[in-house]
Amino acid sequence: MEKTRILIAEEHVIFREALRKLLEEEAEFEIVGEASDGEELVRQAIELKPDVILMDVIMPKLNGIEATRQIKSELPTSAVLILSAHSYEAYVLATLRAGAAGFLSKGAHGKDLIAAIKAVRVGEPVVDQTAAFRILTRLVSGNEAGRRIATESIHSRELEVLKLAAKGMTNKAIAQSLFISERTVQTHFINVFRKLNVGSRTEAVLRALKEGWLSMEDLP
Template identity: 35%
Template sequence: MRILIADDHGVVREGLKVLIDNQPDMEVVGEAEDGLMVTQLAKELSPDIIIMDISMPNLNGVEATRLILTENPDIRVIALSVHLDKHFVTQMLKAGASGYVLKSCLFDEVLRALRTVNRGEHYLSPKITDVVLDDYIHYMATYNKTAEDHLTTRERQIVQMLAEGKSTKQIASNLHISPKTSDA
């Protein structure tokens, strides 16, 4: 597995390189200290996976991910970030990242993410999974409520009776309306 590391902190890049290069199935093929550099190295080196910091100079990790995946959709990107905020998580996932790992994690989790993403699957740190699920649940609750708000009280009654298996004639009779109205 050929890996490119993009982080503006040298100690992070060096630490990851030493730990990754100790794995028999992994090799760090390059390091980038900013977003522009990682886009260039991605073209030159064609890594399997890029470990991408989000907050980098010259071009942030979100935009760098978009550019890289537009040119080479076969490359996989794992965000490695301090940001737990849903804005950063959703932006990276929308940009096409296959994984999101927090910098506070242990190296074993980075390895798990690399191997999972290399198999073509997605990987999210457990804390990130909570953020994504909470956001999804909130979205669905809002979406469902919005759809429901467009129905009048009478329309809700008709929908309820249809759900109970009543015919349009039965609904019309129960609500004292014409059968044609309940069909609409």
């Protein structure tokens, strides 16, 4: 029987090693590579052409949404399975729209992960119950406003910077677009990080998607 070739992307070494150990116990699985950030993941995926790619939403250098989009454009037959501690409906919808075949919580049991890998390998979509419930709740209510945090604390210019960051623009490109200095752009990011209690541009964009300040139309 042909083995399912798997590529793992996870920045935390301990969790990545635990994943490898779990999956290597399955005779029909073969781990072909590991990556610790999004850019490395995309490079390895294009080179190794795995059947299934496991990744998180939040990763250094390149987030899981953009990594999924790039991988699927190059490898349409490879299945992307998101394994994340963040099951906010905005994250789930964004990754699925980018081309992911499934979304699973990091709190899932090992047997559920194995079953999910087997499912996406044959083209079946997988979304864990918690994420699915949140998506259904959002669709049924049809009212996002009630779940949004007031944006008064985020200034209009900070939101402009965040929207451009969501499109993948560099600080230099953002500065040129808004006719401000790079130092001012950096200051805006520092303020946004502090207000949203996040530590990176990726986390800020994902948080903004969750709260409804940004929409999928704001992404590249």
